[in-house]
Structures are given as C-alpha cells and as structure tokens.
Amino acid sequence: MKICQVERPLVSTNRIAMMEHKHLQVVIDGSSKLVAVDAVGAKPGDWVICVGSSAAREAAGSKGYPSDLTIVGIIDHWPPPGSETDEAAAGGGADSGEGPAASSGADSAGGEPGADKAGGA
Numbered sequence: 480m481k482i483c484q485v486e487r488p489l490v491s492t493n494r495i496a497m498m499e500h501k502h503l504q505v506v507i508d509g510s511s512k513l514v515a516v517d518a519v520g521a522k523p524g525d526w527v528i529c530v531g532s533s534a535a536r537e538a539a540g541s542k543g544y545p546s547d548l549t550i551v552g553i554i555d556h557w558p559p560p561g562s563e564t565d566e567a568a569a570g571g572g573a574d575s576g577e578g579p580a581a582s583s584g585a586d587s588a589g590g591e592p593g594a595d596k597a598g599g600a
Contacts, residue, residue, distance in 0.1 A: 481529045482554065483508045485521045497545055504550060515548040528552035 483506035491503060502517040506529065516539045521527050527550045529535075535549040536542050 480551075481508055481531070482557065483513070483515070483527055483529050483550075485517075485523050485525045485527055485550075486512065487523050489514055495545070497543065499540075501539060506548070506550070513548055515550050516544075516546045517550045519550055519553055521550050521553050526554040526557035528554060 486505045486507050489503040489505050502520075504515050504517045504521060506513050506515045506527065508529075515527075515529055516535070518538055518540075519527075529548050530538055530551050531548050533542065535546045536544045538549040538551050539546045
C-alpha cells in the first residue's frame with residue numbers, strides 16, 4: 480500500500496470497454512504523478528491509501544480489470560512529516576502558552592524542556 484495525494488480528476492472518454500466508467504484520478508507519490516482508479520470518491524487534496532498489482536485490479540472490481548493502482552481509502556488526518564501543517568502543529572505549543580518558552584520553571588527543574596509537564600500533571 481502507498482500513501483498518495485489526489486491532484487485532480489483525469490477524464491478519458493475514449494477508452495477500452497473493460498475500463499467501464501470508473502473514475503480516474505491523478506495522484507502524487509513523492510515526485511511522481513500516477514493515474515489511479517478511484518473506488519472511494521476521493522477529491523483533489525485528499526490524502527489516500529492506494530494499492531497496486533493484483534490487489535488494485537480486485538479493488539477496482541475484477542481480477543481482469545486493467546489497473547495497477549487503485550484508491551481504496553481516504554485518510555482522515557495526515558500531516559506529512561516536514562510539511563507546513565506538521566511544523567505548525569509542532570510549533571503550536573509556544574503560541575498557546577505551553578512549552579519551555581512559557582514556563583520559567585522548566586530550566587530550574589532539571590534543565591530539560593518539558594520537565595515541568597511531567598511533574599505538573
């Protein structure tokens with residue numbers, strides 16, 4: 480399984496009959512753009528779980544279906560490591576008045592950030 484992000488829908492009206500009318504999405508896997516069959520109704524910006532190989536064909540509806548990547552789930556919450564969303568969450572403690580910058584007792588209570596949290600709760 481892979482975690483990918485949906486970039487946009489892909490419209491292909493002229494295709495082989497075996498592909499039926501399944502929705503296709505362009506997904507980003509790292510720096511690669513791939514086409515995936517959308518079995519769950521994902522929308523652009525969604526982080527999704529994709530399966531490949533024979534699992535992709537079966538998830539798309541049949542072992543004979545011509546797919547090597549199928550979206551099988553939408554991730555409810557996914558801040559990728561190093562993203563702006565993840566960094567904001569990590570730095571959010573200082574803005575909310577929590578953390579080493581807000582508590583003067585942290586340095587005197589052993590010198591480690593967060594030492595006051597262990598003893599105070």
